[in-house]
Amino acid sequence: MQFELTKEFLDEIRLAIDVNDFATVDERILDLHEADIADILDELNNAQAKVVYYRLSEELQADVLMELEEEVRERFIKSLTPTQIAEQLENLDSDDAVDILGELSQREQVEVIAEMEDDDAAELVDLLNYDEDTAGGLMQTEYIQARENWPVNRAVIELRRQAEEVDKVYTIYVVDAMDRLVGFLSLKSLLFASPKTAIGDICIRKNVISVPTGMDSEEVAKVMEKYNLVSVPVVSLQKKLVGRITIDDVVDVIKEEADKDFQMASGISEKVESNASVWRTSRARLPWLLIGLLGGILGAQVIGSFETTIGAVPALAFFIPLIAAMGGNVGVQSSAIVVQSIANGTSQFGSILSKVGKEALVGLLNGFICSVLIFLITFVLEDVTLGLTVSISLFTVIMFAAMFGTLVPLVLDKYKIDPALATGPFITTVNDVLGLFIYFMIGIMLYGI
């Protein structure tokens, strides 16, 4: 049913390119879906990929270009002259064209824009002004609009002309004489309406959801998810319709956001692709490692200050990693849940107090189970006092970590700091150090040292 890329297929294509057997290349590739062709190009070297690329129709070239892996696309674009880049951009939707333009240096941008037709160039220059992470940065200027005073038959003619430019039509936007968005029209209703009806009479004016150009792209994703939209109109400060955002672009935002939270929880501070350079990858991970290092040194200071205690009861040292690790684990669990519920917006009116209360109960329950287990084990392996010390400290550390893991992201969110910062190494490190302190204090009390 779907095309599956195999090593044999790639070998065949590579061979065909090498011996200039273009008939085979055309036969094998031209009928495939753009996403599949892109997958093939991703695997070829730049020279081979270029051969295949220029055998595609112009329209297909544009579609394939946007499906390439980012790295491959950048390498490919870099190998083109400004005139060639300009040709490619003119076949793309404006949101895609501006993305590619945005990846070039300022000087290259100027060179490419100089090679484009005036209208297209002006449009792209406008779009370049928007921040990449806003509705303006995501939107495309290809959409279909009808005036509310047009009759259906005129609208069909006008829209047919507009539709040639627009790849996927989901909704027709209805504007007034000032280009302000007043409603929308489904293709369905247009298809089934009588020719003389005015568009204004069949368009839907209730609950017309739109987003302003300046809205953060994560917010846009939330709006589209909440209202189940496949496309959303973008309006300027004057309420004029200026573009639309389609769901496929927003799916990418949603995925990137989820990936970012996951990476932060794993101690990776910037978004890195798995194919980024060693140096970039190292740099993205180093900040959290240094925090971990600092935590370890603080931990060493804490343990050092209890050197005589350890001298008196060496077995206390055995359980240092257990106490440290459990505090970290519980803290990460609590914070992950809070971060996700903030990200998904599930906690609109849920008060902070009730969340903290629930985490306290969960901590109580899990802390109790773990403490009883560890008491039995240390009691068998060592003695009652050590058993009591370890289990009471473990219980305290778990309770504390659950509270801390819940409160920190909530507080960060309150002060508009990304709560995902709180997950992962930060929570782990703080809980490690505090857990050790609690552990030795309880040890001193119970052993009466």
Next chain:
Amino acid sequence: MQFELTKEFLDEIRLAIDVNDFATVDERILDLHEADIADILDELNNAQAKVVYYRLSEELQADVLMELEEEVRERFIKSLTPTQIAEQLENLDSDDAVDILGELSQREQVEVIAEMEDDDAAELVDLLNYDEDTAGGLMQTEYIQARENWPVNRAVIELRRQAEEVDKVYTIYVVDAMDRLVGFLSLKSLLFASPKTAIGDICIRKNVISVPTGMDSEEVAKVMEKYNLVSVPVVSLQKKLVGRITIDDVVDVIKEEADKDFQMASGISEKVESNASVWRTSRARLPWLLIGLLGGILGAQVIGSFETTIGAVPALAFFIPLIAAMGGNVGVQSSAIVVQSIANGTSQFGSILSKVGKEALVGLLNGFICSVLIFLITFVLEDVTLGLTVSISLFTVIMFAAMFGTLVPLVLDKYKIDPALATGPFITTVNDVLGLFIYFMIGIMLYGI
């Protein structure tokens, strides 16, 4: 532009319900978007929510029902009689109706189905057979189809009739005389074609992407993402068209999948909502805590076996948490990147060897930086031998953790086990224990104990 739910608004609605002021309720609520009405109902108690719900039109009731939070919807459905539930289900799309039916007990399902019209009931009974996590479980039976031999004008009449049942029309599926999917037709091309053309002549037969009923829902999400689809047709084993899946259902799958990976990395073993009960939440977190506990006990055994070493050089004990924590941190970082690249399918032909090689380089670089830093600090705080012991062990542990964190998820994936299992507590725990062992062995060598 969009409705914003405030405490004042809720108070006003609650008061209006309490004094039976339905005019105010209607005025405030009836014109809102279904998603906003659902947000309001989520905040009301069951009795109040019911009052508002039954003031909505039947169609709006169905839309609002699907936008409620799962917990609120379940509570609400439980408070209805089988006849009332049957009425609600008949207004829903089949995929939503079957989701709600699936949440009921077998006995309740039978009672509700007995109250429904025969056709609707038969359809739902069919859909109930599909596993929830497959294409069959996600699909709805509301879609629009045209026969390839119909002329456009007949198709418009037929489709108008079908369209009454279907909420959002993205694509018209074209089938042959045996109901087998042969192509698709955009509303755009239908709108702009001449009346006598046969559907078969204007439909697109190239790259018709469809999914089989048995395909895993994550796979469906990947197909829709890859090919940028807003809806995908579902076909039976006989290639007959049986349903369609729309992007909004798949966005949920993508989000759930990302959430699940994040939760696994944070040591939460089953999917839990932030509003799940204390007991369920505890149970979801306990397995990883017990693994952590086991790791701690193994760690205690390792340290215990080096008791004489610690007796000779007590300062060695100070850096136990540092070594354990850093191994864990690095392992989690490496595994997170690998798990994400597997999940996103970015590593089709990337060989395992090149990934491991890259992680080794990153480990080398970060290990080197961290080791130099820790050597300088321990050298200042303590002495050269301790400095060398800690820094050499740290370097070894980081290198090892980077390798281990990369290999384990790759190996798990090779054996079709969810690689996300490898992230979080498992990697941390193993690296903790091994890190300690490496640390003390190096200590013994350098101190010549």
